[in-house]
Every structure is written in structure tokens, then in C-alpha cells.
Amino acid sequence: MPTHRFLKKGDAVLLAVLAGAALLFCLFYRFLYPKAIAGVAVVTVNGVLYGEYPLDTAHSFTVETADGGHNTVVIGDGCAAITDADCPDKLCVQRGRIDRSGQTVVCLPHGVVVTVRGGAESGVDN
Secondary structure, eight states: OOOSSSHHHHOOOOOOOOHHHHHHHHHHHHHSSSSSOOEEEEEEEEEEEEEEEEEHHHHHHEETTSSSSSEEEEEEETHHHHHHHHSSOOHHHHTTOBOOOOOOOEEEEEEEEEEESSSOOOOSSS
């Protein structure tokens, strides 16, 4: 009975080329979507500027809203997040950290918006 090779030489070359292309795609992806460099977190409440904070400096504060609600905003290590809120759904807390220019965390019940601005652009339309 003749023996058959599972992969032929052409198949191995094709797999190597595809693996190389996948590796290059991953590397280019990291460069096309860089983190915000020296960006700032812009915090607004009901459309009014609350403050601008550099992402590379640690800040933690609680935003008290007119309806008696609160949102805790933590900024530092190149990212920003709402870590605590007393809104019913807590989608703003579940959003997690943001670190790229143009990303936002929004708490609709309280009207709190945290946006990363400046630094490197994300490379996609926002």
C-alpha cells in the first residue's frame, strides 16, 4: 500500500504564507489603533464641562448630579473609567476602561460623559 503524505510541499508553503500574513496583520493592527498618547479625559455633566484630566496622572473623584445621583470617575495609567454609579442599569460601570482617542463612557440617567481626547487618533471613524 503506498504511503501518502498529509501535506504536500505546496500546502506547507501556503500555510507558512498564511501564518505570516496573520502575524503581519496582528502587528499592523497594533500600530493602526494606538493608545492615546498624552491624551486627556474630558468629563461633562448634562453637556457642561466638568473638567479635563491628563490620562497619565492619577485622579479619582465623585460627580454629584442635580438629581442626587453620583458617578465615581477614575483616571490614570493612560485610561479612564466610571467605577461606581447609583444609576439603575450601571452600563457606564460595565463599559470598563477607555484609552483611545474618541472613546466614551456615558451614564444617561445622570448625564455624565467621559471622553478621551487628544493624543493618537484611533485610526477609524468615530
